[in-house]
Amino acid sequence: ENGIQRPKGHKVSFHYNSHVEDMHFGKTHPMKPWRLTLTKHLVLGHGLQYAMDTYEAVSAGTDEVRKFHAPDYVDFLRQVSPKTFPELCKIPRFTRAIPPKHEGDSVELGPYNLSTSPGADCPVFDGMSEYLFLYTGATLAATHQLTSGACNIAINWSGGLHHAHKAEASGFCYINDIVLAILDMLRVYARVLYIDIDVHHGDGVEEAFQRQPRVMTLSYHRYGPYDETGHKFFPGTGDLEDIGLKGTPGEHFALNVPIPSGIDDRQYKFLFEGVTGRAIEAFNPSAIVLQCGADSLGGDRLGQFNINIKQHGECVAFVKNQHLPLLLLGGGGYTARNVARAWCHETAIATDNKLVDKVPYFVPRIEAFKGRAHGDEKMYPSFERLHKNECKDADLEYMVKKLEHD
Ligand code: V1S
Ligand code: CA
Ligand code: ZN
Secondary structure, X not given: OOOOOOOOOOOEEEEEOHHHHHOOOOXXXXXXXXXXXXXXXXXXXXXXXXXXXXXXXOOOOHHHHOOOOOHHHHHHHHHOOOOOHXXXXXXXXXXXXXXXXXXXXXXXXXXXXXXXXXXXXXXXXXXXXXXXXXXXXXXXXXXXXXXXXXXXXXXXXXXXXXXXXXXXXXXXXXXXXXXXXXXXXXXXXXXXXXXXXXOOOOHHHHXXXXXXXXXXXXXXXXXXXXXXXXXXXXXXXXXXXXXXXXXXXXXXXXXXXXXXXXXXXXXXXXXXXXXXXXXXXXXXXXXXXXXXXXXXXXXXXXOOOOEOHHHHHHHHHHHHOOOOOEEEEXXXXXXXXXXXXXXXXXXXXXXXXXXOOOEEOOOOOHHHHOOOOOOOOOOOOOOOXXXXXXXXXXXXXXXHHHHOOO
């Protein structure tokens, strides 16, 4: 009816838990989990659920997260909330992770770069612990679908948090679900290629595998001075010369493409297809993880690139055309309506569907996503096909207005 079809010749699985939408990083914080509400509504509004197997994610386990992260850090994340934070900060096991104070620091930092001060990059907020283990659970379930051969492309738009370190949160990222996914993939695949089109450098993933020749990391990012003040664009790493840890087997298995602000579609396509194509040729990966951070789009609140949803999607199409097991993850993206448009468009690309420039008027109820997953995976039952009543971007804008209360 809406023309959405299952792809021929490959299977796509989609992993999500609507609970992540309720989270709130703070009034002025750019990370808005409700961008995932918009994304979900667009995906369901277009009927793309009929083209994939959809799973409701469950939380990752402590032991799963400890496969990369330090045990004390994982314990802290499990217990932390705005209420428990002050007490946890006094426990000797955690005080070691409190950074020294510098003159003029605007935000007060607690253990692991976490903070309850307003304006912090990695705030402690209500429901945070549930949120972290849920987005990680969704990535691990997606990974499991891939490694077990149940699908060829697995998607988790709530994942892709590439800055988190072994024992430290960084840049809105607390658990590095990407590193956990790749570690799991290495049990099955000989070589994994990680590609990162978020406008920021994928430093956490690069660092985790800097000694590892079975993982090649390739990040495209804004690099250089942020503005006239001379401050560097976050996180300030990812120089062309950084190619993996020198003197280890991982040397030459990290690639960085530093880019100045304002890059357009044509220039990005030239860089992306040239470098990615050559990397695939040389590395011959068995599987690919693509972090699809949407802050590389023009008009992003934090990003400084000038690329369109069309080109962002063409990066996904280019990688998909390699016909290797593919894990698609989200990441940054701070102009919510564009994030939703991009990730919905890319869900269509993954499932070989073309979206008309319209969103069906009827937006399915959120309950449609209920079910179990991760370990005890169950597909949610197909629900009635949607009416073809059309609406245009106005409806997306209406949702933006309703959700954009802070
Ligand atoms: N750019 C940027 C930016 N903006 C903020 C911010 C603004 C308001 C707040 F209430 C809280 C934070 N932080 C930053 C960056 C971090 C960007 C993270 C991108 C994440 C990703 O898209 O790659 C993946 C999800 N942080 C900084 O620039 C660091 C500071 C240097 C400035 C901001 N203060 C709060 C900390 C130090
Ligand atoms: Ca990047
Ligand atoms: Zn980013």
